[in-house]
Amino acid sequence: MPRSKRLFFALWPDDRVRSDLAHLQTLLLQARGNWVHPMDLHMTLQFLGPVPPNRERCILEAADAVQGAPFELKINRLEFWPKPRIVWAGPEHTPAELSGLVKHLGENLVECGFMQEKRAYRPHITVLRKTSPCMAMTLQEPVIWSVNGFVLVESRPGGEPPWYKVAESWGFFADPLGECPFTGFFSAEGAKKRFFFLRVAHLLSHRGSYNGSEAKKHWKTNREQTKLHNGNGKSCYSLR
Secondary structure, three states: OOOOEEEEEEEOHHHHHHHHHHHHHHHHHOOEEEEOOHHOOEEEEEEEEOOOHHHHHHHHHHHHHHOOOOOEHHHHHHEEEOOOOOOOOOOOOOOHHHHHHHHHHHHHOOOOOOOOOOOOOOOOOEEEEEEOOOOOEEEEEEEEEEOOOOEEEEEEEOOOOOOOOEEEEEEEOOOOOOOOOOOOOOEHHHHHHHHHHHHHHHHHHHHOOOOHHHHHHEEEEOOOOEEEEOOOOOOEEEEE
């Protein structure tokens, strides 16, 4: 019988950001505890726990439906939480794009049987576990993290770390023309370009080829025209 997997959604740093985050551990050389392996450093978006195989498809579809745009994280704080006894790194201020990502992901996962977190989201990257209290500090050289997507991670504890493995990943699309400031919204031309890209990707994954005329036809008949207006009075479209 297929086993359940321990899964969670997270932001996964690239090599440069991961190196910078690992360097923060050198600021805590006097501390004792369980250091997080550099390859396991991440920022959790939503913890799912043990997930049976028959629920995995719903989880992937929930993530597919999330809309997001690239944003920047400024990791400039090191703090201690006494109850879990961890030292963590995080931003002093949570970007609106990150809050929106967590909210939309949580709402989509309700359909898969997961409860939405009632507590306010506190973005953090655990760097040290099972440790003693330490002074909070503001980093003189913040870690700048350009976030371009999120991942689904499988936790496989036991043996030597790293214990986390990326199972799936999703990228963010920015409005190519930069005309729509709303997360997940695009100018008319930008929406057309994104839809065409997604349709071509779908055809390639299912057939190994695509028909340009068919992709354009789907753009005309299947787009969701949910309009907002930016400061320039131009329409912005949401594609779901």
